[in-house]
Amino acid sequence: MSYFENFMKANQAYVELHGTLNLPIRPKTKVAIVTCMDSRLHVAHALGLALGDAHILRNAGGRVTEDMIRSLVISQQQMGTREIVVLHHTDCGAQTFKNEEFQAHLERTFGLDVSDQDFLPFTDVEESVREDMELLRQSPLIPADVVISGAVYDVDTGRMTEVQ
Amino acid sequence: MSYFENFMKANQAYVELHGTLNLPIRPKTKVAIVTCMDSRLHVAHALGLALGDAHILRNAGGRVTEDMIRSLVISQQQMGTREIVVLHHTDCGAQTFKNEEFQAHLERTFGLDVSDQDFLPFTDVEESVREDMELLRQSPLIPADVVISGAVYDVDTGRMTEVQ
Numbered sequence: 432m433s434y435f436e437n438f439m440k441a442n443q444a445y446v447e448l449h450g451t452l453n454l455p456i457r458p459k460t461k462v463a464i465v466t467c468m469d470s471r472l473h474v475a476h477a478l479g480l481a482l483g484d485a486h487i488l489r490n491a492g493g494r495v496t497e498d499m500i501r502s503l504v505i506s507q508q509q510m511g512t513r514e515i516v517v518l519h520h521t522d523c524g525a526q527t528f529k530n531e532e533f534q535a536h537l538e539r540t541f542g543l544d545v546s547d548q549d550f551l552p553f554t555d556v557e558e559s560v561r562e563d564m565e566l567l568r569q570s571p572l573i574p575a576d577v578v579i580s581g582a583v584y585d586v587d588t589g590r591m592t593e594v595q
Numbered sequence: 596m597s598y599f600e601n602f603m604k605a606n607q608a609y610v611e612l613h614g615t616l617n618l619p620i621r622p623k624t625k626v627a628i629v630t631c632m633d634s635r636l637h638v639a640h641a642l643g644l645a646l647g648d649a650h651i652l653r654n655a656g657g658r659v660t661e662d663m664i665r666s667l668v669i670s671q672q673q674m675g676t677r678e679i680v681v682l683h684h685t686d687c688g689a690q691t692f693k694n695e696e697f698q699a700h701l702e703r704t705f706g707l708d709v710s711d712q713d714f715l716p717f718t719d720v721e722e723s724v725r726e727d728m729e730l731l732r733q734s735p736l737i738p739a740d741v742v743i744s745g746a747v748y749d750v751d752t753g754r755m756t757e758v759q
Contacts, residue, residue, distance in 0.1 A: 433678055433742045433744065434624045434625075434626045434649075434678055435626075435678070435680055435742070435744035435746075435757075437624075437643070438626075438642040438643065438644075438680065438755070439746070439755060439757065440643075441642055441643025442641055442642060442643070442753070442754065442755040444643070445640060445641050445642075445643065445753050446752060446753045446754045448753075449752060449753030449754075450752075450753075451751055451752055452635070452750075452751055452753075453751060454634075454635050454750070456633075456635075456686055456688060456691070458634040459634070460598045460601075461598075462598045462599075462602075463632070468627070468650040468651055468652045468666055468670065469620075469650070470618075470622040470623070470644075470646070470647050470648055470649050470650055470651070471616070471618050471620075471646055471647050473639045473644075473646060475637045475639070475640070476609060476639070477606055477609050478602040478605055478606060478609075479601070479602065479604075479605025479606070479608070479609065480602075480634075480637075482634070482635050482637060483634050483635050484634055485598075485634050486632040486633070486634055487632055487634070487653055488632045488653050488654060488655075489651055489652050489653040490652060490654070490662055490663070490665070490666045491652075491665060491666035491669040491670065496662040496665075497661075497662065498654055498660040498661065498662035498663065499654070499662065501654070501655060501660075501712070501714055501715070502632055502654045502655035504701065504714070505655040505688055505689070505692075505697075505714060506632065506655065506688075508697070508700065508701065508704070509688050509691055509692055509697075510688050514597060514598055514599070516599055516602065522620055524620060524669055524670075524673050524674050525669070527620070527673055528669075528673055533669075533672070533673075536672065537668065537672065537736065540672070541735055541736060543735055543736070545736075548665070550665055550668070550669060551665070571705055571707055572701065572705060572707070572709075578597045578599070580597065580599035582599075582603070586616075586618070587615055587616055587617060588610060588613060588614075588615055589606070589609050589610045589612075589613030589614075589616075590606065590610045590613075591602070591603060591606040593599075593603065
């Protein structure tokens with residue numbers, strides 16, 4: 432069984448509500464949100480975003496990786512964004528493991544040596560936001576005048592709290 | 596000026612609607628959606644996802660990169676997902692440039708040689724979905740019984756069309 436067919440059916444209903452729009456490719460607010468894949472965070476709802484407002488980038492943990500920088504450079508240089516929000520959250524999957532034990536689990540499961548791979552776990556969520564804001568500030572591909580903010584999202588209450 | 600404060604205000608209103616939930620960390624549908632950062636796609640709305648339903652992973656283009664695999668491995672091995680949907684879309688920013696010209700632009704802008712970096716542009720959106728589904732199927736870290744589907748989202752109509 433697969434959920435894909437359910438999503439396709441739900442999408443048929445969504446199309447009726449959506450109507451035909453012609454929104455520009457460039458995000459209206461010129462903001463890119465860097466956040467986690469977690470299922471309990473619906474970014475557009477939580478931040479009050481309309482269609483067309485902001486780029487939304489999500490990986491495990493909302494971490495600033497090489498691929499996140501690739502995406503942000505395209506967002507900024509091709510589509511004009513000038514602000515970044517780093518949004519991590521409480522009860523994150525990236526807090527449920529350590530690299531060493533996860534690498535060992537993958538070696539047992541797949542018979543592969545992944546001991547050189549960093550899966551980017553963290554323990555303190557405010558600290559992880561600060562680390563990732565700092566990685567953005569230090570990146571030679573992110574202009575110095577880009578506004579960078581950070582926050583933690585509470586998956587139980589839906590509340591964002593700023594991190595400075 | 597910064598939009599971050601606007602998002603924080605919108606979030607205050609969202610908190611009232613949200614109430615206190617205690618959803619599990621594991622996504623209910625056991626699905627991870629791999630898609631693009633584009634501002635005209637609100638994934639939860641378009642696929643009918645409730646809070647807690649599915650992991651949502653987004654980068655420039657919705658491409659299967661090393662970081663996307665890192666995130667999917669955490670999603671599957673730590674949080675039990677067993678299905679992946681690759682969702683690219685019409686009028687994508689990844690169709691607005693070629694590597695060579697973008698690398699040259701970055702070298703002019705930042706004085707950096709990024710000629711070895713692939714920014715993962717594409718021309719044919721159905722082909723890019725097929726390529727990324729194939730990368731997932733070939734990954735030694737994704738089990739062979741994981742269900743993989745693909746689709747293209749039309750940013751003007753909101754409609755998803757399956758890619759096989």
